[in-house]
Amino acid sequence: MKIAIFGTGYVGLVTGTCFADLGNQVTCVDIDAEKIKALRKGKIPFYEPGLKELVLRNSKEKRLVFTTDGKPAIEKSEVIFICVGTPSKASGEANLDYVFAVAKEISKHMNDYKIIVDKSTVPVGTAEKVERIIKINHTQEIPFDVVSNPEFLREGAAVKDFQNPDRVVIGADSERAKLIMSNLYKPVSRVSNPIMITQTKTAELIKYASNAMLATRISFMNELSHLCETTGADIKEVSKGMGLDNRIGSRFLQAGAGYGGSCFPKDVKALAQMLEQHGHQSTIMRAVDYVNERQKKTIVPKLKKFFSSLEGKRIAIWGLSFKPRTSDIREAPSLVIIDQLKNEYAEITAFDPEAMPEVKHMIKGGVKLVSDAYDALKGADALIVVTEWDQFREPDFELMKKLMRKKVLIDCRNIYDPEKVRAYGFEYAGVGR
Numbered sequence: 001m002k003i004a005i006f007g008t009g010y011v012g013l014v015t016g017t018c019f020a021d022l023g024n025q026v027t028c029v030d031i032d033a034e035k036i037k038a039l040r041k042g043k044i045p046f047y048e049p050g051l052k053e054l055v056l057r058n059s060k061e062k063r064l065v066f067t068t069d070g071k072p073a074i075e076k077s078e079v080i081f082i083c084v085g086t087p088s089k090a091s092g093e094a095n096l097d098y099v100f101a102v103a104k105e106i107s108k109h110m111n112d113y114k115i116i117v118d119k120s121t122v123p124v125g126t127a128e129k130v131e132r133i134i135k136i137n138h139t140q141e142i143p144f145d146v147v148s149n150p151e152f153l154r155e156g157a158a159v160k161d162f163q164n165p166d167r168v169v170i171g172a173d174s175e176r177a178k179l180i181m182s183n184l185y186k187p188v189s190r191v192s193n194p195i196m197i198t199q200t201k202t203a204e205l206i207k208y209a210s211n212a213m214l215a216t217r218i219s220f221m222n223e224l225s226h227l228c229e230t231t232g233a234d235i236k237e238v239s240k241g242m243g244l245d246n247r248i249g250s251r252f253l254q255a256g257a258g259y260g261g262s263c264f265p266k267d268v269k270a271l272a273q274m275l276e277q278h279g280h281q282s283t284i285m286r287a288v289d290y291v292n293e294r295q296k297k298t299i300v301p302k303l304k305k306f307f308s309s310l311e312g313k314r315i316a317i318w319g320l321s322f323k324p325r326t327s328d329i330r331e332a333p334s335l336v337i338i339d340q341l342k343n344e345y346a347e348i349t350a351f352d353p354e355a356m357p358e359v360k361h362m363i364k365g366g367v368k369l370v371s372d373a374y375d376a377l378k379g380a381d382a383l384i385v386v387t388e389w390d391q392f393r394e395p396d397f398e399l400m401k402k403l404m405r406k407k408v409l410i411d412c413r414n415i416y417d418p419e420k421v422r423a424y425g426f427e428y429a430g431v432g433r
């Protein structure tokens with residue numbers, strides 16, 4: 001099948017590359033000329049395991065091409081995916097300007113039947129709006145369908161998630177579009193990982209509902225972590241005990257420094273805003289968001305308990321990305337922690353296996369970035385482990401002891417055994433234990 005992908009970010013690049021790998025002819029379009037230039041040279045703008053190999057292979061075999069020119073891509077493709085960003089407006093509402101701009105562009109160059117697929121995360125009713133934009137702007141009467149196909153991939157496991165999705169949700173209102181979309185996704189669907197076909201509006205809401213439920217579980221545990229800290233209960237054990245209940249399950253029950261990334265924070269806010277726009281108070285979503293923002297700010301106060309003042313103290317940070325196996329630092333708890341440390345006049349040294357180039361763009365000074373985890377510890381008074389990259393799980397505590405000036409360890413992800421760490425002579429604080 002001939003496919004165009006508008007927006008070559010995390011979602012667009014993974015989707016386009018993986019569809020090409022299944023044998024489709026894919027044209028990835030982006031307005032960012034630098035990004036397209038880099039991709040043509042095989043340079044991936046972010047870290048995503050397994051993606052580079054697939055981009056190189058499919059580019060070489062000419063199933064995957066990159067361009068800034070949308071017109072030919074629209075003309076030759078039957079299915080056109082919209083994968084542009086939908087960032088939060090100040091009100092929390094999803095900003096649909098980029099989606100609508102692509103819809104207008106498609107309407108100008110349509111020459112034959114097209115399926116326009118909203119893959120970006122968009123509020124309920126957006127497919128209808130996209131349809132209206134195309135009808136208003138197209139120059140000749142050409143049949144088309146607008147489909148909602150929300151994306152559930154996880155950064156850090158995006159290729160795997162595309163190739164082996166839990167489910168594929170297709171919101172379509174025409175039989176023709178349902179058939180074409182089902183055929184497109186048939187190679188990755190299994191009996192246990194089905195294609196679910198529903199109305200466009202339902203598909204749009206499934207995406208927000210799924211992210212909001214996962215975020216709710218995290219905020220729920222983060223709220224309980226405070227009760228654990230004051231009573232002496234252990235949140236890890238609470239989580240384990242809850243997770244063993246089949247009705248609950250164990251995933252997304254970890255207390256920590258709060259969720260981040262480009263999806264949960266914005267999607268929770270957008271769902272709250274959507275509910276309120278339709279006249280319903282959004283008590284749960286507002287609370288989930290509030291608890292999360294508060295949680296990000298609880299780490300530095302934990303650290304302060306070990307010092308009379310943080311001024312001039314050398315604080316090492318391990319992990320800057322919002323989660324492991326990605327270079328994405330959007331809404332990462334590390335950014336809040338760094339801001340608070342700067343306000344306390346601490347000296348910050350940080351290491352992340354993949355996110356440092358992105359951090360350099362984002363943080364304007366005040367943080368020394370080093371290229372080795374242990375270099376960050378030289379003369380440090382404390383270490384905050386913010387992101388649970390695998391390489392931090394079994395560190396050389398003897399070496400850490402030697403390198404650090406004072407031995408305070410703040411474990412934002414509860415990856416260490418407190419007894420073991422204390423036995424090495426560290427003062428330790430986790431979250432909710």
Ligand SMILES: NC(=O)c1ccc[n+]([C@@H]2O[C@H](COP(=O)([O-])OP(=O)(O)OC[C@H]3O[C@@H](n4cnc5c(N)ncnc54)[C@H](O)[C@@H]3O)[C@@H](O)[C@H]2O)c1
Binds near residue numbers: 006012032084086101
């Ligand atoms: N990142 C994730 O893990 C993830 C997962 C599921 C869903 N989503 C959703 O998918 C959407 C895209 O997210 P992302 O993280 O890939 O965004 P991103 O910011 O990484 O990429 C968006 C890309 O769209 C490009 N763009 C903007 N306007 C354009 C236009 N008119 N024509 C062509 N390209 C244009 C930008 O230059 C950018 O490269 C969002 O709605 C997001 O909520 C993201």
